Amino acid sequence: MAASDLAEPDDPRARAARTKRDRTRRALLDAADATFGSRGWADTRMEDVAAAAGVSAATAYNHFPSKHVLVGSVYGPLVRPLLSEAERDIAAGRPVVDALTDQIRALARISQRYRKLTASFWSAVEEYTIKVSGPPDTADDGDPRTLAPVPTPLRILIEHGQQTGQLRPFPSALDVSGMIVNLLLLRSINRKEEPADVTAELLLTVLFGMLRPELLANADNDERPFRRTDCADRRVPLDDR
Template structure:
């Protein structure tokens, strides 16, 4: 298949065109990161992002079909490494409870560090989900749920834990992961000043209350087994 710019791969003009596209895309992502992180979802327009990046709105839409997609591409790199770590933990046969605790605490820290961006993502997901009226489709390149797959790391580990008998098999791993992430995103909006240790304790209590309730009733761990020492 010939390259989209019409020239051979080593054509200087083709390389220049690719470099320009890459720079424009990077400028749009940087501008979007700043805009969503400071103004939130509702107050950020594609036109404003394009202007900050020094391009036209038409150019911005050529790179990203919707505002939802653009935010998904901004947030995705924050959470995709967590799925990689989950796969490594599974391959290394790490105890799934330990791995899940680390994952949830990492998500809480990301949410706290990028609070406004996280709240914007929740708004984008709600709006897009209402529009498509269904679960995410893997080939939908405009769905922020696909582009920023926050539940993936928890789902992978929970599925592994259920297969290996380390966790209860009900509810399904996908349902638990969605429940945990929804609660995380809601708190980014409703509790913007919440300490990530507090958030993670709540999320872990809810998650293991469903998947391994004996952790919450073990006298050795006390009434709050996921509370971090201060």
């Protein structure tokens, strides 16, 4: 191969090509966000997203080989910051009850604010889980569950809490995190008008009822220890996605 055939890293043509690819990818992600959020999972085709982004269907498939990859790539940036937060909390030695409480409330806000997109993501997860008949595989880059690992921040915090004796050792962190996320996603579909703080209170009651039951047992009969009284979550502006 001739030397002229090799593009140098600072070759203007190579930079222009990378810029074009990045812009096309961004346009597809933005179009997918809007389309999944308005039409839902079943009524959105890759061709619809491509048309909204102003590119051909072939170009869309070159960037995202399936709808599952596309919706996972859209939803992933919403939840990945929570993983960084969980890792920081563990490194800082923050009490796991406080860290998990913040995580659950953040997830409830995300699912409410992006409720239509969340419903599309959940539909994709259900469909893909049936397709592969098994749990997520980190080597499978087409699995929306690995592209948007919603349970992972909860799982690592619960594992940390169980290892340090802050939480009961049973059920396992894998099982609990999966159950909590499944309940969250189902409520985002079936309880569309439920405020995020109400969803979070329910999830926290279920979570700590399994792993830190004394938080509930020591409360008065009419006390709800995870109830928000400042209504902070209600002030989060919602869009119609």
